[in-house]
Amino acid sequence: MRKTYINGLGSISAQETFDSVFLEKAEINEIDNVLSLKTPIYKDFISPVAIRRMARGVKNGIVASAMAMKEANVSSVDAIITGTGMGCIEDSDKFLKAIIDNKEAFLTPTSFIQSTHNTVGAQIALGLQCKAYNFTYVNGAVSFESALLDAKMKIEEQEANSILIGGIDEITDYTMSLFKLAGFIKKENESPYKILNSNTKGVVFSEGATFFVLENEIKSTTYAEVLDIEIINKLIVTEVETKTMDFLKANGLQVSDIDAVVLGYDGDVEFDDYYKILSEKLFGKTPQVYYKHLSGEYNTASAFGLWVGAKIIKTQEIPEIISVNNLEKLDYKTILLYNQYKGMDHSFTLISKC
Amino acid sequence: MEMKGVAITGMGIISAIGNTVEENYVSLVNNRIGITSIENILTVHSDVIKVGEIKKTNQQLVNELQLSIDNNFSRTAMLGTIAAKQAVQNAQISSINEYKTGLISATSVGGMDMTEVHYYDYFEDENLIKYISSHDGGDVAHKIADELGLKGMVTTISTACSSAANSIMLGARLIKAGKLDRVIVGGTDALAKFTINGFKTLMILSDGYNSPFDNDRKGLNLGEAAAFLVLESDEIVKKENKKVLARVSGYGNANDAFHQTASSENGDGAFLAMEKALQVANLKPEQIDYINVHGTATPNNDLSEGRAIVRIFGEEKAPDFSSTKPLTGHTLAAAAAIEAVYSVLAIQNNVVFPNLNFKTPMHEFNLIPQTTLKYKNIEHVLSNSFGFGGNCSTLIFSKNE
Numbered sequence: 001m002r003k004t005y006i007n008g009l010g011s012i013s014a015q016e017t018f019d020s021v022f023l024e025k026a027e028i029n030e031i032d033n034v035l036s037l038k039t040p041i042y043k044d045f046i047s048p049v050a051i052r053r054m055a056r057g058v059k060n061g062i063v064a065s066a067m068a069m070k071e072a073n074v075s076s077v078d079a080i081i082t083g084t085g086m087g088c089i090e091d092s093d094k095f096l097k098a099i100i101d102n103k104e105a106f107l108t109p110t111s112f113i114q115s116t117h118n119t120v121g122a123q124i125a126l127g128l129q130c131k132a133y134n135f136t137y138v139n140g141a142v143s144f145e146s147a148l149l150d151a152k153m154k155i156e157e158q159e160a161n162s163i164l165i166g167g168i169d170e171i172t173d174y175t176m177s178l179f180k181l182a183g184f185i186k187k188e189n190e191s192p193y194k195i196l197n198s199n200t201k202g203v204v205f206s207e208g209a210t211f212f213v214l215e216n217e218i219k220s221t222t223y224a225e226v227l228d229i230e231i232i233n234k235l236i237v238t239e240v241e242t243k244t245m246d247f248l249k250a251n252g253l254q255v256s257d258i259d260a261v262v263l264g265y266d267g268d269v270e271f272d273d274y275y276k277i278l279s280e281k282l283f284g285k286t287p288q289v290y291y292k293h294l295s296g297e298y299n300t301a302s303a304f305g306l307w308v309g310a311k312i313i314k315t316q317e318i319p320e321i322i323s324v325n326n327l328e329k330l331d332y333k334t335i336l337l338y339n340q341y342k343g344m345d346h347s348f349t350l351i352s353k354c
Numbered sequence: 355m356e357m358k359g360v361a362i363t364g365m366g367i368i369s370a371i372g373n374t375v376e377e378n379y380v381s382l383v384n385n386r387i388g389i390t391s392i393e394n395i396l397t398v399h400s401d402v403i404k405v406g407e408i409k410k411t412n413q414q415l416v417n418e419l420q421l422s423i424d425n426n427f428s429r430t431a432m433l434g435t436i437a438a439k440q441a442v443q444n445a446q447i448s449s450i451n452e453y454k455t456g457l458i459s460a461t462s463v464g465g466m467d468m469t470e471v472h473y474y475d476y477f478e479d480e481n482l483i484k485y486i487s488s489h490d491g492g493d494v495a496h497k498i499a500d501e502l503g504l505k506g507m508v509t510t511i512s513t514a515c516s517s518a519a520n521s522i523m524l525g526a527r528l529i530k531a532g533k534l535d536r537v538i539v540g541g542t543d544a545l546a547k548f549t550i551n552g553f554k555t556l557m558i559l560s561d562g563y564n565s566p567f568d569n570d571r572k573g574l575n576l577g578e579a580a581a582f583l584v585l586e587s588d589e590i591v592k593k594e595n596k597k598v599l600a601r602v603s604g605y606g607n608a609n610d611a612f613h614q615t616a617s618s619e620n621g622d623g624a625f626l627a628m629e630k631a632l633q634v635a636n637l638k639p640e641q642i643d644y645i646n647v648h649g650t651a652t653p654n655n656d657l658s659e660g661r662a663i664v665r666i667f668g669e670e671k672a673p674d675f676s677s678t679k680p681l682t683g684h685t686l687a688a689a690a691a692i693e694a695v696y697s698v699l700a701i702q703n704n705v706v707f708p709n710l711n712f713k714t715p716m717h718e719f720n721l722i723p724q725t726t727l728k729y730k731n732i733e734h735v736l737s738n739s740f741g742f743g744g745n746c747s748t749l750i751f752s753k754n755e
Contacts, residue, residue, distance in 0.1 A: 080609075086490055087512065092548075096466075099551050100473055104398045112552035113615050113742065116462065117491065117512035122743025125609045131626055134609040134745060135520055138464075138491035138512040146509040150524065153531055181476055182486040233457075233499050233508035299490075344496060345508075 004152045005354065006223040006310050008072025008213035010064035010166075012037060013295050013304055014206045018067060022311045023319050026294050030192035033185050034176055035206040035296040053110070054123075055090035057170035060209035061120035062127065065164055072213035072221055078160035079133040080121050081150050083143030083167045085299020086175070087117035093172045120168050120209075133160070141264075141341035142231045143167060144210075144303040145349065149229040155216050166211035167300025179205060186267070195293040196324065198267035206296020210303035212310075218354050223310035224335075227251055227350035235346050237273045241282055244338065247348045255282050259332045260318060262309045264339035265290040266297040274340050279324060287332075288324035302339040306349060309335045313353050359603030359635065359752055360526040363596045364447070364584035366440025366540075367695045368433055369682050370406035370577055374440065378692075379699050382707045383727055387681050389563055389575050397547055399554060402561055405545055406577025406683025408433065419501070426484035428465035431497040433580035434542030437691075438498045441538060445584035445596070453535035453590060456507035458525045459495035460517035460541030462687040467544045494542060507534060512687065514741030515648075516607075517541050518581070519690035519749050523605040525585050535590055540582030540691035549686065550576060556615065558652040564684075565711035566649035566677035567656050567723045574650040577683020581691035583698075600698045603734070604637065604750030606630025615742050616654050621662030623746035624648075624738060628666045631748035637734060639667045642750070644706050646693050646737040647723075649677025650684050659738060660721050673736075674724040676709035690739035690747065697735040697751040704732050 011017040014035035016025045029035055037060070042051050045063045054062075061082070069075070092115035098107050116122075118136035125134050133154065137146035144167030154160040179185045186193050186202040193204050214226065228251050235243060248254060261283045263275040279288055289312070295304040312318055312332050320326075337349040367374070370388025371381035381388070388406045397403075410418075415432040416425065427435075438457070442450065465488040472482045487493060495510045507528075511520045518541030525539035543549075553559050553576060560573040591598060608630065610623030617623070632639060648659055663672055678696050685692055700706060709723035735751045 085492065092466075095552065096470055096473060096548060099470070099547055104547065104551055107551055107555045109552065109555040109615075112548075112555060115552075116514045116742045118514060118741070118743040118745060119614070121513075122609070122614060122745070125611045125744060126614070129611050131609050131611045131622060133607050134513070134743070135511060135524075135607065136513050136743075137509055138461075139495055139508065139510040140490065140492035142509055143492070153527060153533075156531065157527070178476060178486050182483050184487075231507045231509060232505065233496060234505055299492075345492070 002155050002158065002216045004155045004214050004216065004226040005218055006212050006226060007215045007219055007221050008068040009307055009310060010067025010211040011304065011307050012040065012060040012064050013208040014038060015294050022315050023321060026321050028293055030194065033188065033193060033204050035204060037207060055088055055114060055170060057088055057168045058120050058123050061166060061168045062124060064209040064211040065124050065166055068211040068213045069164065074162050074213055076128060077130060077162045077164045079154050079163040080125050080130060081135045081147040081163060081165045082121040083137040083147040083300055084117055085140050085143045085169050087138060088115050088119045089175050090170055090172050091115040093174055141299050141302060141339060141345035142347050144300045145229055145231055145347040151214050152226055152229065161216050163214045164211060165214060166209060167303030168209040169207050169298040169300045171205065171207045176205065193267060195265055195267035195290060199269050201268060201270055203266040203268050203297035205298060207298055208295060208304060210307050222354055224313040224351040225354050227352055230348045232346045234344055237277055240274055240277055244278060244282060251350055257334055258286055258336045259329045260287040260289055260312060260335045262289045262305050262335060262337040264292060264302060264305060266292045271343050278338060287318055287327040287329055289318055289322050290324050291322055302347060305337050305339060309337050309351050313351065359601035360529045360585050361588060361591045361598045362583050362600050362602060362698060363586045363598060364441045364445025365599065365695050365698060366437040366444060367581040367692055368408060368436050369579035369692050370408055371681050375695060381681060382696065385710060389683055395545055395547060397550055399550060403559055404575050406575055407545060408578055426488045427497060428488050429467045429544035430461055430464055430542050431494045433544055434459060434494055434498050435501045437540060437580035438502060438538055438582040441582040441584050442502055450502055450504050454506060455504055456528060456534045456537040457495060457499050457504055458521040458537060458539045459498060459510045460521040460687045461491045461494050461510060461543055462512055462514055462517060463543050463546045463549060464491040464494055465489040466548045467546045470547050513745040514743055515686050515689055516739040516741035516745045516747040517687035519739040519747035520607060522602060522694055522749055523607060526602040526605060529585050529587050536586045538582050538584055541688040542580030543578060543686040543688045545576060545578040560651065563711050564651035564680055566651040566679060566709055567716060567721060568712050569714040569716045571651040571653060571656060573652050575683040577685040579682060579685035579688040579692045581688060581695045583694055598754040600701045601752050601754055602749060603752040604631035604635025606634060607747045610744030610746055612744055617658035617740060619658060621658040623744050624659050624662035624740060625665050627746040627748040628662060631750050635750045642673045642734050642736045643732040644700055644735045645673055645675035646697050646735060647675050647677045648738040648740045649679055651679065657718055660716065660719055663721065664719055669720050672721055674706045674728060676707055676724045678707055680710035693737050694749060697737045700735050701732050701751060701753050705729050
């Protein structure tokens with residue numbers, strides 16, 4: 001079976017992740033319940049005329065994908081596969097507001113055109129003049145993992161050698177106000193917002209774009225091999241351990257083979273038990289990593305998690321700022337990632353050193 | 355002997371021309387069009403547009419699905435659930451998680467139908483807050499999976515109007531790769547003010563009845579629908595002696611990389627998608643007996659798709675082709691799923707469905723759609739679906755040998 005390697009990364013997040021090595025400039029913000037992005041200089045990547053028309057997700061997606069391709073040293077790809085939980089809500093909000101406020105009159109098509117979920121993938125294809133396979137997944141917290149699984153299958157099917165994948169989500173003020181109303185976001189008066197051992201409901205929200213170049217060959221820029229991905233729509237807390245064991249077993253691995261586990265802890269007291277049960281039981285003696293205190297939670301935050309996992313393997317270190325239990329290993333060979341959101345959209349991802 | 359393609363063992367559909375597969379077939383062979391004035395959505399455009407609307411109110415759908423009073427289903431999710439349940443029943447599945455089973459849904463509007471009604475009211479009426487979480491596309495798939503009792507791989511594709519073709523494609527690949535034993539694939543989209551106004555501003559909505567591949571075509575009628583198919587591995591088919599309705603034998607996806615909404619003049623994306631699908635199916639163009647074209651009846655689509663068909667098949671050798679959108683309207687992310695059902699019906703009944711409302715051939719090429727019902731042996735059907743973002747998809751369905 002052909003293998004899949006991560007050969008390039010690009011990330012726009014709430015941290016400075018584009019001009020740094022591995023979170024050495026990261027800062028923990030426990031004051032805000034919506035984290036804002038650290039943005040690059042867009043005009044270094046996109047023409048100023050084009051920038052004005054682009055929503056944040058499109059801009060961030062284009063820049064993060066360009067970074068990943070530059071690092072992997074590729075100028076074209078055989079497939080572009082994106083994931084986005086909420087899609088292009090900036091443009092869809094704009095168009096919907098105009099419909100309602102103007103009672104369906106005086107509308108222009110621009111924001112409608114850019115509101116479709118596949119806009120980022122399409123704009124990247126347009127920019128690269130890439131006529132290849134182009135898919136967009138929209139399924140909550142497994143939007144990105146669906147793209148990852150598809151890409152791995154494409155390489156195994158010998159349909160592609162080089163694939164660009166990414167997870168993109170953007171926020172708008174109105175959507176954030178709705179999410180606060182619905183209780184998805186932590187209440188204003190409950191800061192400092194601790195992600196570990198939290199006793200409050202909801203999450204600290206954010207947005208971001210994280211892209212990867214996946215290829216079937218090892219090269220000087222290779223971070224890790226992607227061994228396997230599994231997606232499950234629903235689990236109850238007591239099933240997580242068994243499912244994790246099943247997943248490891250299917251890959252010929254045991255708990256002791258896992259050198260670090262990257263967990264999607266997001267500080268929601270109602271759902272953090274999914275991670276706690278793994279932290280306290282199966283992986284009690286394994287170095288544990290968390291990242292959503294840095295990235296914030298959003299549907300494709302788990303792409304940031306994979307970015308973290310890939311960086312650990314490449315740098316062979318776990319920065320203190322992301323360590324859950326301060327355990328260390330001499331060699332980080334195999335890493336397991338586990339994520340879920342609100343008890344749904346569970347994903348297990350395995351990566352390893354080459 | 356190795357079977358060509360992945361077995362389809364069940365289908366379900368709800369559209370403007372019928373609430374079941376049988377009702378849809380009866381409408382298809384009797385030219386019963388589902389394009390009417392809009393009733394379920396209050397819009398200022400109701401006098402000037404016609405749509406392919408399912409004549410059931412949300413309350414009727416809630417009752418039909420026996421949902422609880424505090425449910426937060428969008429119309430998209432309800433239509434999808436109805437179609438998916440039919441498909442599972444049609445495939446005679448009694449224990450959904452007996453095999454490794456997945457659900458690949460597709461939608462473009464997701465829960466927009468509820469969001470656009472309640473947008474500003476969430477802050478006024480706490481009873482509406484439940485709909486905030488039903489806005490995103492994934493919520494639709496989650497609800498369908500829950501209603502089916504399915505636990506496993508669930509995901510959703512959203513590539514505008516080609517979405518469901520891509521969900522069928524992914525499902526077939528997952529079966530072929532052995533990652534799933536069984537997968538329910540398809541798509542669902544409800545009519546919404548959002549899309550009505552979107553297509554209106556693009557000036558591609560017809561003020562009458564859409565007439566695909568006609569020289570004087572004036573644009574599309576929007577529609578709403580949902581359809582799902584059950585795909586199963588040959589191991590299950592054999593073990594359970596399942597009836598195979600037809601097979602997914604080919605698929606291809608390509609990007610036009612031309613414009614966010616318009617198709618290229620030569621139909622590069624469409625050409626590449628059809629070429630790839632033929633290659634996967636290991637078929638020559640002349641083996642295709644019928645093309646269910648995307649045929650939205652917008653000036654741009656039909657020209658671009660027609661040119662791509664000429665490039666693949668040759669102007670004089672194009673197989674019988676028709677668009678079924680004069681009957682159903684363009685059902686966006688569900689279009690490829692309902693047209694997959696129609697392709698299977700074409701194979702099962704050896705019939706080409708007519709392309710209604712056609713009068714004058716396009717002057718750009720000599721392609722004349724099949725305008726009357728035509729019975730002939732049908733082995734292979736090619737179905738096209740194209741979407742915004744240059745997304746072009748082709749599926750090929752073949753008779754089970």
